[in-house]
Amino acid sequence: MSRSRIVVGLEIGTSKICAVVGEQRDDGALAIIGIGECPARGVRKAEVVDLETAVQCVHQSVAAAENSAGVEIRSVYAGVSGSHIRSFNNRGIVPVQGEGGEIGEADVESAVRNARAINVPPENAILHSLCQHYYVDGQEGVVNPLGMLGARLAADVHVIHGGRNRTQNLIKCIRSIPPLEVNEVVFNGFAAALAVLGDEQRQQGALVIDMGGGTTDFVIYVGGAIKHSGVIAVGGDHISNDISLGLKIPCSRAERLKVEHGTVALDETMKGKVLSLSGEISIGSNVIFKDHLCQIMELRVEETLELVKRELDKSGVGELLGAGVFLVGGCAHVRGIKDLAADVFGLQAQIGSSQTVMGLTATLDRPEYAAPIGITRFGAIQMGPPKKRETASNLISRTIYGLISKMRMF
Amino acid sequence: MSVREKNVRILVLGVGGAGCNAVDRIAMDGLRPADAAENQSGGGVPHLVAINTDSQSLSMSLCGEKFQLGIKTTFGLGAGGDPGVGRKAAMEDRDRVAELVKSTDLVFIAAGLGGGTGTGASPFIAQMAKQAGALTLGFVTLPFEFEGDRRRDQAAAGLDELKRVADAVVCVPNDKLFGLAGEHATVLDAFRVADDLLADGVRGIWRMLTKPGLINLDFNDLRRALEGRHDGTVFGIGEGQGDDKASAAAFAALNSPLLDGGAIIAEAETILVSLVGGPDLGLAEVQRAVSAIRKKATLNPHIFMGAAIDENFTGRLSMLVVASRGAPGAAVTSPLPSERDLAASPFVEKSPSEPVVTLPAPAPPVAAGSTPRPVARFLDRVAGKAATGKRERAKQQTLGLDVNIKGRFDKIEPTVYDGEDLDLPTFLRRGIKIAQVKL
Missing domain, CATH: 3.30.420.40 (ATPase, nucleotide binding domain)
Incomplete structure (x- = not known):
């Protein structure tokens, strides 16, 4: 398997900085193959307060993870936490534009976009907008509205947002160690839930x-x-x-x-x-x-x-x-x-x-690794299941369902 | 039915330095020999409570009941001009505040906005009062321009917050008082005029509710006139003497420089007129006074009116006009202090009798029975009002303590939840003693 099947979660915590290396198997399951950690310095209340010191610790833990898993790490998914994280629930409503009143992907997207459009203060950026459920013409609890007929589509969305600059500082801290790149930022609490539930x-x-x-x-x-x-x-x-x-x-x-x-x-x-x-x-x-x-x-x-x-x-x-x-x-x-x-x-x-993944059991049973493992799992979900050779029509339908199931996953 | 039958319980809270001074002024009414008769007939002074974080300034208050706020937050040193500290102090004593406002019908909150305690604690106390079901009226002053931008901004924020929780807020921009204090007024004079105004407003409404009257205005009228009027509640007081005392009183109330020549009345939706006169007060005079106000109104407002009789007012007539409009952004103004109140100097009026200090449990011992002297009063004012001196002093003292109390979280952004600083150890905030044993 190529490098692209490797996914790394990095948590910059207050007491430890921890990198978890996962490998996505052909059947889509995630296995933890390595872990590296380093006692954190320069971090208070989950936020970087001393960039230089924190960078050293990130470097150490990533290097340890590389050794442990025997792979080279080029990019990570990073966990973020801190008092600046906020959340709210909102509902986005759109009239269905699809042909013949059939709800299409564009409708779903614009309903979600609608829901996340308001309320976030300018200094904050949205981390996640997670679909709870849909309403089609007032019908409650629709799980997947794609292809259904209706005039009005509403989406209930849970939006998690955090300070733009504070999140950027975290990213900066990781990117200052070449060749590391940050794929995406994940809220730690959400990641922990992904791991244990x-x-x-x-x-x-x-x-x-x-x-x-x-x-x-x-x-x-x-x-x-x-x-x-x-x-x-x-x-x-x-x-x-x-x-x-x-x-x-x-x-x-x-x-x-x-x-x-x-x-x-x-x-x-x-x-x-x-x-x-x-x-x-x-x-x-x-x-x-x-x-x-x-x-x-x-x-x-x-x-x-x-x-x-x-x-x-x-x-x-x-x-x-x-x-x-x-x-x-x-x-x-x-x-x-x-x-x-x-x-x-x-x-x-x-x-x-962390029951939802396989791998080093000694690691999985320890509650303090839930967040980094969850970040890795989040990364695996974002990468999607491994590609197979397939026909064009099969590919299109799978992409759509993949998108929907991703949204549901959270 | 009415306050006169003691069904309505009124509580007057002075919060912070200026608020405490204002309730002091009212408390002095009760000590004044001239008002002895009034005390017997009208129930004396209302239930006054001085609330402050600064135990030293509180100990000098004349008020019978004192309430030390946030002893664990401020250690009795005052809020140091920081509304956050004031609010935290109030939250710390959430239960005691709730106990204080429990089963009252009308709560006045007098405070000077711009500092720490008044700005931070009064919105919280107002909220507790509101939750307890009381009609809550805020009487607040806004700082003088010379007090600086920081205090002005803090005051504006505090006012917004108070407006959100109180039924009505009457606010007095101190800058409007320069004319009243006179050209050669000292800083202390200016602050005294501001305190007097707060006291006047509270006293005017309280008198209206408690004195027996020709035409009774009661609590329900007040509630209807003020409830939900978050903006633009304004009042003026005028007094008249002699043959045509009614016209004179109305003229004084309307044409006070603070009421903008009655321009506010023109835009009012609700007007409440309360007259206090002697036994010689005739209906014709009442009629004349009210119609003078009515003529100024243009929006066909709902007018509530009342007239009370008080022997001390023989030969003169005092008039209180409260005008409300619902629209936001209404200009705020303040009452004209009557000559009587301006003349009443705190230096001569103060009785040397010992104030009773009743401090709630966790408060440190304060100098009970310290006789209020002019010097003490002077210091009180400087401590409570003069911005810079006070702030610096309090800051230095709390800084020294903070270092020990927050440990490793000393210099980083505090974790504040519902106004509580969670970085402070839980056992400290809850006042639980951990005994130390040294070998």
Whole structure:
């Protein structure tokens, strides 16, 4: 197979920069064949604040991914997050222009274009516009209107947009390492959902929370389509920072305490329990009580989940999430977060794993890789299924259906 | 049925430095010996609450009830001229504000726009009041030109926000007051005139609702006249004495430089006229006063009128005209302070009696019982109003604390959700103590 079957997802996260190499098989399935990562520097709250340092880290992680997969990487799909990401739902309505009232591709396109035409502030650019469903002459829930007869076509679209310059900075950061090019930019939360949710879960309704180092991205699926998405710029860094301030210890120590001893499941037995870090000389330092550590963590994590709950309540679909809550990102490792999330949302919660792709299972099971794997999957979808030799008419119809199914996929 | 039967609960909130000064002026009415009779008959002063983020300035307020806002956000140091901080402070105390405005019918919010607390917190408080079901009226001043562009812009933004949430906003552009303060007025004089105006407006409406009258204007009239009038609510006050006091009062109200010679009345859709006179007030006089206003109107407005009797007004007549028009972009203007109020100097009028300081739970101890003296009053004003001095002082102090409080997120764009700075540790924002044990 040629190079063109290789697809790379790059996530510039707050705590790690991670490149995932995927290979699209002949049957259309995606397999992860390599991964490279590097602890992130120069990134805060998922946004690049020190371009030069961040470029070095991107370089390292891409080089590691090349080694791991044994391929040369020329272009990547890049994940974007940060407090500038916003979303809204809108409906575009057009009179059907197709011959004899038959809805054609042009009608569908102009309905979607209509829907995304408004509301975005000038400093923002649209990242994704994802079709939820169509209406033909008021008939609800049309999945694929192509070829149907009607006078009026409406499209409900979920639009995700973000700061133009901030997104450009991210692209600039990657392109400053020749020969790397950026194929497309993907919202991290959306990518994480692509990785962990199967068709069935999207139909049942699900909430995916990607709680990373600097931001918490969330995506809500109902009836197979995205209903709401967003970013709350609070993440694992905030937990460590709270611990550092609350217990008056340095950040690095707070980070280690969080990982080694932290839990958000509070109970009576931890009261008065004194913690120590392995291999640390603790003369003159504060005594750390486990209940203090965990209380600080619990407050922050609970608050963050509650903020997501508020967003969920705003979209008014809380009842419709049959598949429940999927937690991914580094914070999914926090002990007890699953039960806490189940409590906060009143839904079943689980740690998400990237089931929708094949490959290095050790990687796929780890929730912090959901976003980069999802970005890779997004790239694979964009590339379309592998080409076969085919007749001209077959090709045309396939292109059209390919387009439609792509839209539906999101 | 009416306020006179105490069915309607009125709350007057002074928010920020200027707002607190305005409620101070009203609170002083209650302390004035001349008004003792008024106190017995008319229920004294309305329920006044001074709300501020600056605990020092708050401690000097004469107001009986004080409300320290956002102790965790500002540490009692004031909002430092930043409306964002003011708003955050108000949000921090969301529950206490809700408790304060609970089951009231009419809420006045007096504030000076342009600074931190008044600009940032009052729209939020107005919203809470509105949600509690009260008719919410904003009385605000806009900064003087010499206060600078930044304050002007902040004030404009705050006014827009307040207009969105309050039922009606009456605003007084301070620049229009230069004529009133006189050629040789000091900065302090100018600010005092502005504070007096705020107080006058609130007092005028409150008096109208609470005094027993020949013709009663009640809460429902006020509600009908003002509700939903987001723009162009304007009022003027005039006073007349002598034989033809009715015409004189109407003339004074209409021809005040601030009412633009009655031009606003011509465009009004609703006019509310409230007269307060002595027991000698005759119907003919009421008739004359109202028709003087009616003659100015051109749009056949809906006129609500009322006349109240107050023994203190024997031989004179005070007239309050509130004109509203629904159309946006209406010119804003302000009332003419009556001679009586201008003459009432805060320096002589202040009673040395000790104000009762009732501070809610998390507030730090403030100097209770500090006797308001002219010097204190002077400092109060400088602290609350003079833009530059105040801003710099507050900034320096909060900066020092900020470094410790935000840790690694100190110098980057804060994460703000619903006005709450999420970079601050959750336990700090919720006021949960983490005990420290040192070996």
